[in-house]
Amino acid sequence: MSDLTLYVDAPYTSPWAMSVFVALTEKHLPFKLITVDLEKGEQRDIPSLTYRVPTLVHGHFSLTESSAITEYLEDLFPEHAMYPKDTENRARARQIQSWIRSDLLILRQERSTIVVFYEPTTTPLSAQAQVAVQKLFKVAEELLSHGGEHIFAEWSLVDLDLTIMLNRLLLNGDDVPPRLAAYARRQWQRPSVQAWLNLLPTQLGD
Amino acid sequence: MSDLTLYVDAPYTSPWAMSVFVALTEKHLPFKLITVDLEKGEQRDIPSLTYRVPTLVHGHFSLTESSAITEYLEDLFPEHAMYPKDTENRARARQIQSWIRSDLLILRQERSTIVVFYEPTTTPLSAQAQVAVQKLFKVAEELLSHGGEHIFAEWSLVDLDLTIMLNRLLLNGDDVPPRLAAYARRQWQRPSVQAWLNLLPTQLGD
């Protein structure tokens, strides 16, 4: 059915690599997983235009950038949908994916995914990071204001992106509003998410 | 036909705002343009989930993130296509859009779009930025290795993204390989691009 190889970072701390791993797992697509040691410069060996992880190689076709990869998978393998189908919700999903990849940089720096996947930090959040935290909470509350289990009517890959952002705080012991904490804890139990966590040499946060 | 309002930054230096402006112009869609003074915090007044520019408001629907907005426009108004239609090229287009928005940060910092839209800088590129420049050239050469006028068989919005990146150097007087310089100069003459440049109080680089 498929000839798929996914290149991810060696310590499994890239949320974008995780996103593609979860996408392939949700779609029940078999794939080969190759880890790349970025500190050793092994990304130069990836058959890729831009030498980044994640890279997905599908037969002759090599692709980087997590959101481009997961849209490609959704186009090619529409079964087990990961994005909403109607135009407005699909646009909102793309907005949130892009927003989480480009905004709140200070929060992503002060609460790296080491916190999510390996161990908490004792460094308090700076004033600037606290502003980013309040923006994250405001957007998340608005996206979940309907009271449902997911951002959209069905689970989508955007739920994973938002959950990873919330878990930068939650798994570190930083305060998270109860509804958002309950959402993130529930999302974290999803089997495709647990499949990634089970790759980690040391498992935390599950 | 449409009820479209585009919010852009007041000095017109956001390449992502320019991308949406060019998209609307290419599609011959009438729209209202509103400038937002980010230094005065006017983004708080944008009817938007995340208070960023560009924001597109279409009737009741408000959307941020340039690539989400332009995909939405392509979905709703397919005439005058801005993206390739086949799955692999569409994926490649998404890859490049995302890559240009997330990689080569040091180059985007040392050659800001002030250079592109207003005036050159005399600061030499750091060694780290020069590495980013070489990566940009390598990727651009590979994308244009077919010798054609555009990245894909037809013009796409990705040509604008790549051209803005090259113009951070070219319009500053930094060395750019001849083929890439010729490509960027030709792309810069496109009427939709010139329409943006004509908004600037001081026009440079055309």
Ligand SMILES: [Ca+2]
């Ligand atoms: Ca690639």
Ligand SMILES: [Ca+2]
């Ligand atoms: Ca587990």
Ligand SMILES: [Ca+2]
């Ligand atoms: Ca919005």
Ligand SMILES: [Ca+2]
């Ligand atoms: Ca002109």
